[in-house]
């Protein structure tokens with residue numbers, strides 16, 4: 001008996017085609033987001049199959065540390081509980097000495113990557129971003145610097161009167177290795193106007209990401225969901241990402257970011273959903289695996305946002321990367337995430353082995369280490 005015969009015919013057709021290596025269209029992805037019951041379970045089964053065909057049973061992880069260099073931000077995204085005003089008693093801007101010390105700690109912990117992001121400080125010009133890169137490089141000439149979102153690139157470029165492409169070029173020459181594909185949130189302008197009205201538009205985000213890729217700066221790709229967006233919006237977002245990937249091949253991974261709502265204006269005053277449901281989280285992972293088949297091989301579980309038990313489940317629903325050790329994760333913690341700030345490599349390895357999979361440490365750009 002073909003197992004997919006016992007479910008809804010249309011869903012069965014979409015999933016059978018995915019098994020044959022033909023990803024769902026945008027409309028079909030939207031339909032998959034409506035799955036419950038047997039169709040939901042079949043979606044997980046097929047996503048797990050497609051994952052195994054794409055990347056086998058290895059689950060990767062990276063030893064990294066976050067450095068959030070400032071929480072001062074001129075923007076006021078409504079989902080952000082991290083930002084502070086410049087005169088707030090809680091504001092901070094790390095000195096170059098502090099960045100050097102944090103890099104030293106990272107090297108001591110055998111980290112291969114520092115992930116550096118911050119708010120949009122009103123006085124941050126390109127020189128501040130260059131000083132950050134130089135501080136890291138003074139400590140380590142070879143640690144991978146994964147830094148600065150497309151929004152930060154635009155902020156630095158604008159203050160300097162440069163194009164974003166020129167700013168990216170200068171930062172690359174100063175040691176920037178790759179960029180987080182954050183600030184993507186949901187790539188639908190009508191949702192962005194509600195959740196982050198002063199952030200870059202969809203068109204600007206795509207432009208800066210493609211400029212980075214074309215300059216040889218790979219990026220991750222992300223999606224923040226579980227607030228005001230519809231299933232259609234999530235499908236549109238993923239479709240935009242895969243079309244970029246067809247053009248540039250510059251995305252290293254897809255990182256779904258489940259909205260942490262507790263301390264945010266978006267939840268308190270704009271009546272957003274209180275984050276995604278468990279069903280929705282699973283569907284985002286499974287559907288992204290099908291949508292990105294043959295284009296983006298690596299789908300990362302965010303254990304900081306979802307917890308380690310759920311992260312294990314998601315490794316069976318399309319994901320193949322456990323993310324990083326991430327000591328000092330401030331942004332989710334301040335928004336209300338209960339998960340810790342650090343997971344040791346030993347803990348990650350044990351969680352992966354418990355799923356019957358093979359843990360392998362990787363670099364930021366998915367070279368396997370050992």
Ligand code: SF4
Nearest residue numbers: 073075077080083119
């Ligand atoms: S998400 Fe980033 S840009 Fe938006 S308010 Fe927070 S720190 Fe600023």
